[in-house]
Amino acid sequence: MALLEVKNLDVRFAVRGGDLTALRGISFSLDKGERLGLVGESGAGKSVAAFSILNLIAKPGYIAGGQILFEGKDLAAMSERELRKIRGNRIAMIFQDPMMTLNPVLTIGTQMVEAILAHRKISKKEARAIALDRLQKVQIPSPEKRLDQYPHELSGGMRQRVIIAIALLLDPEVIIADEPTTALDVTIQAEIMDLLLNLCEQENVALMLITHDLGVVSQVTQRMLVMYSGRIIEQGPTRDIIDNAQHPYTVGLISALPQMGEPGARLFQIPGSMPSLKNVPTGCPFHPRCDYATDQCRQAMPDYVHAGNVDVACFEVSKRMEQEKHMQEERS
Structure with missing residues (x-):
């Protein structure tokens, strides 16, 4: 059984004029010690997926359907009191901006000790010793001194190390x-x-990395999910996807990397932009930007097809797989 398993997750935002769907039918798993990447442009639904796991979506957002199973227990069905035992304790989160995460009027030590005491029944002295140990683990120089400093006294990189230590x-x-x-x-x-x-390797901690940087994903993760307009359109082993991307959107993302172009040449850019939640096109949401789009793409949402070790939601890939299968049958 996977450590974390998300099944058919739907997330919506209740607004005037009807609900807007931010995630539709998201399914993936994460094993103990595994490193998983979530990739896509801004607005793809990556952060919503992450926040959904710990039920941190602010109203008017809500989980409309599906399950989020952690060791077999559904986090989406848990009470706030039950979730408090999971958040920060068994599943930790590192946010984008450390200055938004850290309290500017409390010292680093006070914030770390409070986080420990919220979950563990130990003395402040013991909690401070744990905080000091974690600062040493993230290689912060003079960790004893840092415990008594305020966030504004640290550099951006140092603050992010503190956030990792807190996690x-x-x-x-x-x-x-x-x-x-x-x-x-x-x-x-x-x-x-x-x-x-x-x-993560030393502590055997599972990592779910949300980013738009394919370079980072290729170096850090073992498996990746590519998201577009609230749906996973391609998922599988990171190396397989980077070396042989199947979905036209993934191909476009990889082609847009600076190292993929000729020196001095214009960088490749996928035409158009991610649709807003109010204007998600019918059928495959990528079809307005896709060179391979057909009437079928405009009318229906593609199912997943298995291409090697990768699952892809694309009619073009499905068609290609059928042709290859037919050619193999003719040869045999």
């Missing part, structure tokens, strides 16, 4: 990292991702 405080089984390096410069980004990867 590790209670030895979680799963860490959900939502764009953990967005606010940092490139060199610090690499350091933070290396640190996160090493910690």
